[in-house]
Amino acid sequence: MGEVETPLLGGTANRGLVVRVRDTVRRPLRAGSTATHAVLRYLEDVGFAGAPRFLDIDAQDREVLSYVPGETVTPPYPSWSMTDEALDSVAVLLRDYHQAVAGFPTADLTWNEPVPPPYIDGLISHNDPNLDNIVFRDGIAVALIDFDLAGPGSALWDVAAAIRLWAPLRPEDDIHDVRRGRVLSRLRRFADTYGLTEADRARLVAATADNHVWCMDYVRRGSETGHPWFHQRWTTGEAALTARTDAWFTRHSQNLQNALLS
Template structure:
């Protein structure tokens, strides 16, 4: 009996390849998938509810994960997703994930995309807390999805990745929603809500700029290697936005640092 497959929207690397079947999600397997499955099993074993469960591999060779009901944030962004309350809930979810994954043994696994060594302390960070990789219910972030880029990193690296996207940290002219003009206050708010410690707070702006370079290089390489959706993304504005944002970080770092530490 054929099961109904409903495509799930969002994402770039697996666009068009992720489907819902009843209360499960089917996704492509990668070389690093066994490592990701081990992380998901660990999160289940410690009772962390904010991630999908790994269930099986189906007859088509796809990983089978539990479906997490709720909403992800895709364009056009809903007003509730741009609020400080939503931002706070992302910071809290990320902190809870880091506590749950803290004792996962990282040695002996293979991962997809290495994090710069300066931001690796052994914690398995999610590394891609994009707007469409977080599930919300009633405006509150409740789960992380898409662990494809997970691997040895640090809490600082994940906070940098999240605040870069959720504040967001980019030129005001490239922010086209209610977050425009609020970069500094949202940066500070995220760090405060997460409870970032003093040493990491002093490194956060530097880490965010490094995370931008890391992420955009991943997209650029995907485009160069012929990935259809990475190529479309890179050639329809992402390359120019990357250059503008790199320049912006160069000029704005002192102001961002001051906003974070005041």
């Protein structure tokens, strides 16, 4: 009998294709997998515990990663995941990752999805610190997973991506959990806990708006090229939410900036 494969929940691009086999995770290879594996090897070499280890390629041409025990945040969101303590731990984990990956050489590698040039400064950013891409134990973030979109970027770009999703930065009517009404305070708290530089704080609001455009363009292109889960996501509300959020960023950019600098 073959090994038991247990599907893992979450994600869109690889939905239904990521499985656990004992203490490993099997995932589809992509064009940028060689670069991703190099990053994971580097993180292991420098002793960073907050990422899976790249182990092998299996007989089905899937990457084999170490399984990181814990919980990820998927709907319906558990109460512990919406706390300030959980938010703080995400900021700390992201900062620790940036410190660990800072020396990684980026030359001569192919990456999956380029970051806008103004947000590239030589750091390999994760680029997708979504709620279901962070592993928690006892309510504290301990690891980043799903490095498929990792590539040359910056700390600013990663912080923008994280706070856009974790605050979250979107119209209040589109927030349906306890974070509603706390967008500004969570934005400020994340930047403070991470220890964002003054220069990056001044650019963060624009970066979050640009990150939203970048991310939603990725979803839209996936939908248009026939990816079933991206198509479902885009055509069942994401397109309308994208338009509302773009307009929201335009209307509230000064309020967001004031919250960061007050």
